[in-house]
Amino acid sequence: xxxxxxxxxxxxxxxxxxxxxxxxxxxxxxxxxxxxxxxxxxxxxxxxxxxxxxxxxxxxxxxxxxxxxxxxxxxxxxxxxxxxxxxxxxxxxxxxxxxxxxxxxxxxxxxxxxxxxxxxxxxxxxxxxxxxxxxxxxxxxxxxxxxxxxxxxxxxxxxxxxxxxxxxxxxxxxxxxxxxxxxxxxxxxxxxxxxxxxxxxxxxxxxxxxxxxxxxxxxxxxxxxxxxxxxxxxxxxxxxxxxxxxxxxxxxxxxxxxxxxxxxxxxxxxxxxxxxxxxxxxxxxxxxxxxxxxxxxxxxxxxxxxxxxxxxxxxxx
Amino acid sequence: xxxxxxxxxxxxxxxxxxxxxxxxxxxxxxxxxxxxxxxxxxxxxxxxxxxxxxxxxxxxxxxxxxxxxxxxxxxxxxxxxxxxxxxxxxxxxxxxxxxxxxxxxxxxxxxxxxxxxxxxxxxxxxxxxxxxxxxxxxxxxxxxxxxxxxxxxxxxxxxxxxxxxxxxxxxxxxxxxxxxxxxxxxxxxxxxxxxxxxxxxxxxxxxxxxxxxxxxxxxxxxxxxxxxxxxxxxxxxxxxxxxxxxxxxxxxxxxxxxxxxxxxxxxxxxxxxxxxxxxxxxxxxxxxxxxxxxxxxxxxxxxxxxxxxxxxxxxxxxxxxxxxxxxxxxxxxxxxxxxxxxxxxxxxxxxxxxxxxxxxxxxxxxxxxxxxxxxxxxxxxxxxxxxxxxxxxxxxxxxxxxxxxxxxxxxxxxxxxxxxxxxxxxxxxxxxxxxx
Numbered sequence: 102x103x104x105x106x107x108x109x110x111x112x113x114x115x116x117x118x119x120x121x122x123x124x125x126x127x128x129x130x131x132x133x134x135x136x137x138x139x140x141x142x143x144x145x146x147x148x149x150x151x152x153x154x155x156x157x158x159x160x161x162x163x164x165x166x167x168x169x170x171x172x173x174x175x176x177x178x179x180x181x182x183x184x185x186x187x188x189x190x191x192x193x194x195x196x197x198x199x200x201x202x203x204x205x206x207x208x209x210x211x212x213x214x215x216x217x218x219x220x221x222x223x224x225x226x227x228x229x230x231x232x233x234x235x236x237x238x239x240x241x242x243x244x245x246x247x248x249x250x251x252x253x254x255x256x257x258x259x260x261x262x263x264x265x266x267x268x269x270x271x272x273x274x275x276x277x278x279x280x281x282x283x284x285x286x287x288x289x290x291x292x293x294x295x296x297x298x299x300x301x302x303x304x305x306x307x308x309x310x311x312x313x314x315x316x317x318x319x320x321x322x323x324x325x326x327x328x329x330x331x332x333x334x335x336x337x338x339x340x341x342x343x344x345x346x347x348x349x350x351x352x353x354x355x356x357x358x359x360x361x362x363x364x365x366x367x368x369x370x371x372x373x374x375x376x377x378x379x380x381x382x383x384x385x386x387x388x389x390x391x392x393x394x395x396x397x398x399x400x401x402x403x404x405x406x407x408x409x410x411x412x413x414x415x416x417x418x
Numbered sequence: 419x420x421x422x423x424x425x426x427x428x429x430x431x432x433x434x435x436x437x438x439x440x441x442x443x444x445x446x447x448x449x450x451x452x453x454x455x456x457x458x459x460x461x462x463x464x465x466x467x468x469x470x471x472x473x474x475x476x477x478x479x480x481x482x483x484x485x486x487x488x489x490x491x492x493x494x495x496x497x498x499x500x501x502x503x504x505x506x507x508x509x510x511x512x513x514x515x516x517x518x519x520x521x522x523x524x525x526x527x528x529x530x531x532x533x534x535x536x537x538x539x540x541x542x543x544x545x546x547x548x549x550x551x552x553x554x555x556x557x558x559x560x561x562x563x564x565x566x567x568x569x570x571x572x573x574x575x576x577x578x579x580x581x582x583x584x585x586x587x588x589x590x591x592x593x594x595x596x597x598x599x600x601x602x603x604x605x606x607x608x609x610x611x612x613x614x615x616x617x618x619x620x621x622x623x624x625x626x627x628x629x630x631x632x633x634x635x636x637x638x639x640x641x642x643x644x645x646x647x648x649x650x651x652x653x654x655x656x657x658x659x660x661x662x663x664x665x666x667x668x669x670x671x672x673x674x675x676x677x678x679x680x681x682x683x684x685x686x687x688x689x690x691x692x693x694x695x696x697x698x699x700x701x702x703x704x705x706x707x708x709x710x711x712x713x714x715x716x717x718x719x720x721x722x723x724x725x726x727x728x729x730x731x732x733x734x735x736x737x738x739x740x741x742x743x744x745x746x747x748x749x750x751x752x753x754x755x756x757x758x759x760x761x762x763x764x765x766x767x768x769x770x771x772x773x774x775x776x777x778x779x780x781x782x783x784x785x786x787x788x789x790x791x792x793x794x795x796x797x798x799x800x801x802x803x804x805x806x807x808x809x810x811x812x813x814x815x816x817x818x819x820x821x822x823x824x825x826x827x828x829x830x831x832x833x834x835x836x837x838x839x840x841x842x843x844x845x846x847x848x849x850x851x852x853x854x
Contacts, residue, residue, distance in 0.1 A: 120657045121657060124651065124657075128651065253688050253689045327651075327653065329684050330680050334648070335486060370650075374651075377662055390650070391650050
């Protein structure tokens with residue numbers, strides 16, 4: 102049985118894999134959080150927000166600044182980060198949403214990339230690397246640690262995982278049972294008809310921008326703690342690539358699929374660390390773990406699209 | 419009717435204001451020497467005259483890697499601070515040094531173009547201070563063809579194994595060897611030694627190869643690990659390294675401070691500090707990283723191959739280096755020591771030139787340097803005409819204690835299991851290069 106298990110796991114034992122599981126679920130939870138935020142926004146506004154990572158990172162940096170340079174309590178600093186995410190995203194939605202509303206989805210998406218680049222540039226200028234004394238954002242929940250079956254688990258990891266599940270559940274319920282949620286779903290189906298039927302389009306879109314921005318701010322804090330860095334480039338691109346992959350797996354529509362996708366990406370990427378000697382030390386599987394989001398997203402899309410009927414030609418005129 | 423006293427009153431008021439402004443600009447009467455003039459406890463910059471140099475500029479330029487996760491510009495900034503100090507203290511016999519830093523992003527064609535620009539377009543007198551993952555391998559033949567002799571802070575093998583380049587440091591390979599030697603002799607590593615370096619620029623195989631020679635000589639297994647920077651998950655990376663080493667094994671982390679500090683933090687968070695013996699190359703030997711290390715349980719448990727003597731020794735060169743670091747808003751650190759030494763040795767070369775300072779005369783002076791004493795290094799430094807250069811091959815080892823870096827093994831030679839080490843020691847003996 103032990104030999105079969107070793108074979109199934111590519112000759113890596115269960116003891117070696119165990120420590121990476123809590124980390125994998127924590128990162129997966131953060132990716133799922135961000136992915137759900139992106140999907141809700143996309144469904145309501147048709148905008149795929151590529152500035153998600155940059156906004157979350159900027160919020161984390163602002164939180165760090167408050168903690169290290171003012172007398173503000175840490176909790177307030179964290180709330181400022183979350184609020185920053187909500188405010189910036191909302192402002193962008195209010196200022197640029199209507200202007201780009203009638204444009205194709207690609208144009209709307211590229212516009213958010215512009216916001217991302219502006220933020221990354223500002224962060225690089227205002228928060229340059231400190232070399233010997235790099236910045237860290239350490240959440241107090243990371244100090245509450247437990248050893249469970251040989252793996253270290255801390256409360257930040259548990260929060261990230263549970264928050265993703267609760268948020269997905271809550272958002273699904275909100276969209277189904279509340280008036281605003283129903284209006285968001287209506288907008289997602291057809292913006293013009295919804296407007297004609299009296300749905301307050303601007304207000305519904307604003308709610309979507311604000312909600313996804315608040316999630317973005319929270320996810321930025323969690324990721325900064327888990328990655329042990331506040332380097333703007335590392336956080337921004339780590340964030341957005343995996344979140345996008347999770348959202349794509351959910352086909353930018355299905356929240357539970359986005360949650361599952363995010364968790365799978367986080368878990369697989371983490372578990373691959375254990376394959377440092379397989380097939381050999383020089384070319385191990387763990388060296389390729391950073392491509393996990395791309396591989397899983399591509400594989401998932403191919404699998405999900407396998408039964409689609411494609412019309413090659415029409416008969417007639 | 420206009421009073422005759424009015425113009426006099428205005429003139430008097432203007433005179434008082436002018437005197438006040440002059441006094442303000444002049445500042446209080448000097449009661450202590452200016453920075454760089456030298457005292458019993460602080461070295462001087464160049465001539466140490468306290469007078470600003472205003473003569474014809476001497477152009478020096480350097481190339482530094484700057485990419486996410488790796489920033490070597492600190493070394494250039496300290497060298498620049500030293501040259502500014504020299505300019506404030508008489509310059510090079512009245513001539514002032516102008517030092518320009520170029521950054522590169524690990525693109526070979528960009529780096530080759532920069533070297534050509536420095537020598538052929540900018541007509542710099544010297545190429546100095548370069549700290550780059552690719553400059554030595556890409557450009558060393560070009561420098562040889564032009565007769566340029568570079569005093570730099572080196573990283574890849576070509577910075578130590580070619581005739582026209584001499585580094586003030588020993589680079590990650592030999593720094594890791596010092597750490598490995600201390601881990602084996604003092605830390606009693608068992609079984610496996612894992613050495614982890616950045617994959618950028620293909621540096622890992624070179625940097626890890628040296629400590630692996632030390633490990634094999636001691637009968638240990640050695641695993642060479644290369645990580646893409648920036649690290650996507652420091653917690654998982656640290657768990658992986660510990661698993662590779664096994665209980666009682668050793669892990670050497672060969673990263674610059676920003677990455678290494680995150681790994682130290684991750685090790686503390688994952689509760690794996692006591693599972694292995696830890697080692698690290700020079701960049702983490704500073705107070706900021708020591709605070710993180712101590713907070714995460716690394717006191718006495720890490721062996722840092724520190725290429726230079728400790729910070730805050732109170733000795734003249736070290737004190738001046740720290741004053742210059744403070745002046746430009748940087749914490750005292752090993753990169754600062756490298757930049758300082760580049761500045762010091764280049765200045766010594768320039769001051770030794772008899773006659774006009776030109777590209778030819780400066781480079782001839784640079785390569786003729788030997789027995790350059792400094793309290794920052796274990797032994798005097800040299801350039802000299804040799805096939806390869808490892809002038810810095812003796813190092814102390816440090817650890818953390820209560821947020822400070824403390825020496826746990828004084829100056830010891832890098833183990834003589836590497837060919838370059840053997841060649842360097844033979845040349846030192848033959849030409850009396852570091853006898854003091």
